[in-house]
Amino acid sequence: MDTAISAKELTKWFGEGDLRTYAVKEVSFDAYFGEILFVVGPSGSGKTTLLSMISGILRPDSGTVNVDHVDIWSLTPDQIAEFRLNKVGFVFQDYHLFSRLTTAENVAIPLILKKKDWDESIRDAEHYLDVVGLRNKAQLAPVKLSGGEQQRVAIARSLVTQPDLLIFDEPTASLDGDTGRRIMEFVKNRILNDSRCILIVTHDSRIFEYADRIMRMEDGKTVGIQKRMDH
Amino acid sequence: MKGILKVAFKLLVNDKGKYAALLVGITFAVFLMVQMTSIFSGILVKSSSTVINLGADMWVMDPAVNNVASSIPLPDYVLDAVRSIEGVNYAVPLYSGAALVKLRNGIFQPVTILGLDDNSLFGRPELIEGEIEDIYAENAFIVVQDTEVRKLGHPTVGTEFELNDHRGVIVGIAKVGASGLFGLPTLYTTYSKAIQYIPSPRFTISYILVEPKSPEAVPHIESEVRRLGYLALTKDEFMEKIANFYKYQTGLGTNILIMTVVSFLVGLSISGQTFYTFILENLEKFGALKAIGAKGRELIYMILFQATFTALVGYGLGVGLCVLIIVLAKIRVPEYSATVTFTTLAFAFVMVLIIVAISSYIGIRKVLKIEPFDIFRG
Numbered sequence: 299m300d301t302a303i304s305a306k307e308l309t310k311w312f313g314e315g316d317l318r319t320y321a322v323k324e325v326s327f328d329a330y331f332g333e334i335l336f337v338v339g340p341s342g343s344g345k346t347t348l349l350s351m352i353s354g355i356l357r358p359d360s361g362t363v364n365v366d367h368v369d370i371w372s373l374t375p376d377q378i379a380e381f382r383l384n385k386v387g388f389v390f391q392d393y394h395l396f397s398r399l400t401t402a403e404n405v406a407i408p409l410i411l412k413k414k415d416w417d418e419s420i421r422d423a424e425h426y427l428d429v430v431g432l433r434n435k436a437q438l439a440p441v442k443l444s445g446g447e448q449q450r451v452a453i454a455r456s457l458v459t460q461p462d463l464l465i466f467d468e469p470t471a472s473l474d475g476d477t478g479r480r481i482m483e484f485v486k487n488r489i490l491n492d493s494r495c496i497l498i499v500t501h502d503s504r505i506f507e508y509a510d511r512i513m514r515m516e517d518g519k520t521v522g523i524q525k526r527m528d529h
Numbered sequence: 530m531k532g533i534l535k536v537a538f539k540l541l542v543n544d545k546g547k548y549a550a551l552l553v554g555i556t557f558a559v560f561l562m563v564q565m566t567s568i569f570s571g572i573l574v575k576s577s578s579t580v581i582n583l584g585a586d587m588w589v590m591d592p593a594v595n596n597v598a599s600s601i602p603l604p605d606y607v608l609d610a611v612r613s614i615e616g617v618n619y620a621v622p623l624y625s626g627a628a629l630v631k632l633r634n635g636i637f638q639p640v641t642i643l644g645l646d647d648n649s650l651f652g653r654p655e656l657i658e659g660e661i662e663d664i665y666a667e668n669a670f671i672v673v674q675d676t677e678v679r680k681l682g683h684p685t686v687g688t689e690f691e692l693n694d695h696r697g698v699i700v701g702i703a704k705v706g707a708s709g710l711f712g713l714p715t716l717y718t719t720y721s722k723a724i725q726y727i728p729s730p731r732f733t734i735s736y737i738l739v740e741p742k743s744p745e746a747v748p749h750i751e752s753e754v755r756r757l758g759y760l761a762l763t764k765d766e767f768m769e770k771i772a773n774f775y776k777y778q779t780g781l782g783t784n785i786l787i788m789t790v791v792s793f794l795v796g797l798s799i800s801g802q803t804f805y806t807f808i809l810e811n812l813e814k815f816g817a818l819k820a821i822g823a824k825g826r827e828l829i830y831m832i833l834f835q836a837t838f839t840a841l842v843g844y845g846l847g848v849g850l851c852v853l854i855i856v857l858a859k860i861r862v863p864e865y866s867a868t869v870t871f872t873t874l875a876f877a878f879v880m881v882l883i884i885v886a887i888s889s890y891i892g893i894r895k896v897l898k899i900e901p902f903d904i905f906r907g
Contacts, residue, residue: 347902355820356902376824383822390904394817398543399536410532411823419532455821 299330301367302463302495303352308361310347321347323518324361331462332492334485334508337499339515345499346467348515352497353386353465354378366462383411387456391468393448395440395455402427402436405454412459426454429488446477450484457489464489466498470505482508533823537831538838540811547810550803551839552846558796558884559847559877560854562789566873567855569785571866576775577768578707579625579643583652585738587750588767589620592760595774598641598711600625602732607759611737614753616746621646624723625735627713630681631691638680640692641715644723651738654717659686659701664719671701673715675708676863695726710866793880800843801888804836808892812899820901828896836889840881848874 310322322344329335337345350356352363354370363370370381382388387408395404405423410416427433430450432443440448449469456464466485470478482505490496498509506512513523542548574581579597580588589611591601611620624644629637645652645664653661654673663669670692672684681690688699697716709715718726724733739761741747747763754761762770776782808815815828851869858865 350902356900379819379822379824381822382820386822388817388820390817390820392813394813394904396536396540396814398540403536403539407536407818408821410536411818411821411827413532416532416535 299332301328302331302365303327303329303497304362304364305348305352306362306364308348308351308358308363310344310351310356310358320518322351322358325515325518325520326361327513327520327523329495329497331495332490333510334490334496334498336506336509336512337497337515338501338503338506338512339521341501343515344518345515347518349465349467349497349499353388353463354382383408384459385462387459387461387464389449389452389456389464389466389469391471393440393452395448395451397439397441399439400437401432401440401443401451404440404451405458408455408459423454423458426458427451429457430454430484445472446481449473449477449481453481453485453489462494464494464496466496466500468500468502469498470500470502475504478502478505533827533831534834537834540814540831541807541835541838544807547803547807548839551800551807552843554796554799554803555840555843555881555884556846556850557799558792559844559881560850561792561795562877562880563848563851563869563873564854564867565785565788565792566876567851567867567869569782570870570873571868572710572781573768573772573775574707574868575710575866577771578705578709579641580764580767580771581707582654582705583623583643583738585623585652585764586741587739587747587761587763589737589739589754589759589761590767592758594760595778596771597625598627600735602730603734603737603759604732605734607757608734608737610757611739611750611754611761614750616742616749618740618742619649619651620737620739621649621651622720622734623652623736623738624720624727624733626723626727626729628692628727630697630714630716632682633688633690634682639713640681641709641711641713642723642727643715643717644720645717646738647719647721650719651740654703654705656701656703659699661701663700664717666698666700668696668698669700669718669722670697671703671717672699673708673717674702674704675715677708677712677714679863680712681714692726693728697726793884796880797884797887800839800884801891804839804888805891805895807835808832808895812895813904815896816899816901816904819899820904825897829893832892832896833889836885836892840885844878844881848877 306326308322308325311318311320313319325348337348339345351358357371365385370378373381402420402423405426406419409419409422424433424436427436430453432447432450435443440451469481486508511523511525514521576596591603594601608620608622611617626642628640628642630640631637657674664671672678684699686699690697741750751761855867
């Protein structure tokens with residue numbers, strides 16, 4: 299498998315002097331196209347900080363991140379924004395859908411940011427809503443949808459630019475067990491492909507079975523990367 | 530860029546409660562600012578109504594005069610002296626004063642009397658009834674058909690009245706561009722008849738109306754009149770002098786200015802606070818947009834667009850409301866003086882732009898400070 303992400307000696311601290319705290323310390327790992335990598339660990343172990351550095355959101359204090367062989371932190375701020383827009387799809391824990399826009403308009407936002415024509419963006423958004431099984435909810439406001447449906451809208455929004463890298467932050471945290479499993483089935487069977495790498499931060503051990511590999515973190519460090527036995 | 534502005538538009542107008550509050554703030558501020566300044570403009574126009582209506586290019590007066598109503602009589606020799614100044618095409622006397630008219634029903638009514646030069650009738654009004662030559666008839670007066678004429682019992686041609694124990698008769702009805710500030714009906718007659726009917730001091734010329742041969746002659750005429758110890762002003766200069774009197778020597782301008790500033794502050798606080806709340810409520814969403822890949826400048830455009838759009842709609846509503854109120858007020862109270870001028874509109878527009886700039890600045894600062902990482906961290 300081709301390397302999608304190569305992180306070397308990634309370090310991030312907050313505060314200075316005696317107050318300096320390491321959120322992530324000298325973490326290195328590779329992730330590959332065609333795999334789902336779970337990043338797990340207790341609260342405060344540095345999972346979200348690590349993913350933020352990998353996805354071009356938070357600049358590391360040291361270390362490098364290569365995504366598809368591009369050192370992203372050597373790019374200018376505008377180029378990093380472009381990188382996030384074109385290469386990364388985010389599914390936030392709280393979804394962050396705009397309640398004043400329709401579901402289709404929410405999904406179309408990344409395309410609109412890419413300056414694609416409005417009507418064309420909506421058409422593409424409706425296609426991805428179809429992919430997640432919500433074509434008939436395209437004109438509804440997100441607040442009219444259930445938690446699971448909102449999650450799927452967020453997934454459709456993350457997919458609409460066909461990114462190489464998908465980042466899920468606690469995708470099942472606010473869903474019941476059945477809905478969470480259905481979402482993960484969908485991710486595994488419909489979203490993952492050979493040219494895409496999916497990183498999932500989660501506490502939810504009920505969905506560990508969907509991981510290809512699981513990276514455990516504690517106190518800002520990697521304590522092991524475990525390959526699932528059935529792979 | 531069009532797409533992201535459309536998103537900004539939908540985020541704004543689909544939040545109906547906030548949008549309405551924003552519009553109310555701007556509309557209220559614009560309404561008050563335009564209303565205040567329009568009332569002031571109306572007062573200024575009315576205070577210069579005689580200058581506007583008579584239409585003379587230049588006015589010669591005593592230097593102590595500060596408004597039309599408070600004329601200081603000029604000696605007759607000044608008229609001759611002015612006529613002899615090089616560049617003067619012609620110069621005529623004007624009588625301007627007040628008198629008490631006794632109506633047929635016994636009621637007394639103060640009026641403004643304007644006595645026009647007998648030979649030229651320079652400054653005569655446009656008649657809508659009667660013939661101007663009739664002004665030379667015995668006891669003849671022309672009444673101005675304005676909002677004040679009802680105080681004379683809506684006189685028609687032939688209506689008789691008493692003026693200082695003299696018989697007066699209406700021979701014509703005229704229309705003028707602007708009615709006076711003090712709510713008095715206006716009667717036109719000849720200069721000679723005016724000084725005959727109205728008790729006068731030693732000198733009787735209120736103003737000398739001058740027609741210069743050319744605009745280039747104006748500075749020379751002004752300096753020659755100054756040498757005589759009097760003041761010559763163009764029509765615009767005289768109107769400015771009157772406006773300055775009301776602005777700076779009556780307290781009127783200061784009061785209006787204070788009210789306008791209060792209106793601005795009220796509008797700014799309502800709109801600024803509501804817009805700030807709107808931004809705060811959408812802060813996470815702006816952060817999410819940033820995380821997805823929106824650039825800082827795109828978020829700035831969104832906020833500027835939202836603020837500008839609200840301001841323009843609020844400005845239109847505020848001006849519309851003000852015009853509506855003025856129209857309704859004028860139907861009910863004919864003497865109501867308010868004039869919406871381009872200057873008034875431009876002033877209110879600039880004030881609204883300042884409100885937009887301040888509100889946007891606060892919002893933009895907040896949005897640019899939000900880190901996508903904070904959104905990710907939850």
